[in-house]
Amino acid sequence: MSNRLHHKSALVTGATSNIGRAIALAFAAEGAHVAVSGRSRERGEEVVAAIRAVGGKADFLPSDLDGSAPASRALADEAARALGGRIDILINNAGIYPSPSTPDTDEETFDRIYAVNVKAPFFLTAAVIPAMIEHGGGTVINLGSWIARLGIPIGAVYGSSKGAMESLTRAWAAEFGPQGIRVNAISPGVVRTPNPAETGVHPGDIMMKGTPAGSFGLPDAIAQAAVYLASDEASFVHGTVLDVDGGRTGVAVIAP
Known part of the structure; x- marks a missing residue:
């Protein structure tokens, strides 16, 4: 532990599994008090217990971020109370990934993807940032x-929702950077936790063929990038989308 986030408080959405869980654990290991938000109380309390078992500080906040402004505002208020009155770091991680083809995507699915992946973090950020400014600064990731x-031939709506979040990252950096708020994003490649019970080739491995990494990444890789962006080490980093993707979007490896 290097205590890079000592005396900081962080709200991590979707923190009960995979990337969100790894971020919550990494932030707590660096000294932050973490609000672990998610829909599953059982998994959320497991994350909190894991953090507390090694001397960290965490609280579980059950939340279903459905895209409504009241749900986002309620989480912002509850997190501020749990974290002692202030949120220094907001991680907009919660999201869903239905991936039907475009002709098979009905309006209900389209609206739900955008509600969870775009509207919810938009209104959560809008609810959290004024207090960050009042307290002298903060970080949104x-x-x-x-x-x-x-582009890939599946998940068009999901991909566009994540494109919206990357665009909001730059817009918010311009809007709030002069007021002491750093806003950045992380763009993960294929990331998952290996399951020993799995057999055969995982689709993620196929998608990562031809990259320098050659295979999927672990959630911890994204968590360490988040620690960097949340820490003072990244004080000069604004409006950046940090690719942590094994080289997927920028590099092609020619197989021998």
Whole structure:
């Protein structure tokens, strides 16, 4: 532990599994008090217990971010109370990934993807930032995706929703940077936690063929990038989308 986030408080949405869980654990290990937000109480309390078991500080906040402004405002208020009156770091991680083809995407699915992936973080950020400004500054980190910039033949609506979050990252950096708020994003490649029970080739491995990494990444890789962007080490970083994708969007490896 290097205590890079000592005396900081952080709200991490979608923190009960995968990338969000890894970010919550990494932030707590660096000294932050973490509000672990998600829909599953059982998984959320497991994350909190893991943090507290090694001396960290965390609280679970059940929340279903459905895209409504009241739900986002309620989480912002509850997190501020749980974290002692202030939120220094906001991680907009919660998201859903239905991936039907375009002809098979009905209006209900389209609206739900945008509600959870775009509207919810938009209104949560809007609710959190005024208090950040009042307290002298803060950090917002959004989660984008490699398929926001590299088209693939599935998940068109999901990819466009993540493109919206990367665009909001730059807009918010311009809007709030002069007031002491740093806004950046992380664009993960294929990231998952290996399951020993799985057999055969995982689709993620296929998608990562031809990259320098050659395979999927672990959630911890994204968590360490988030620690950097949230820390004072990134004090000169504004409006950036940090690719942590094994080289997927920028590099092609020619197989021998």
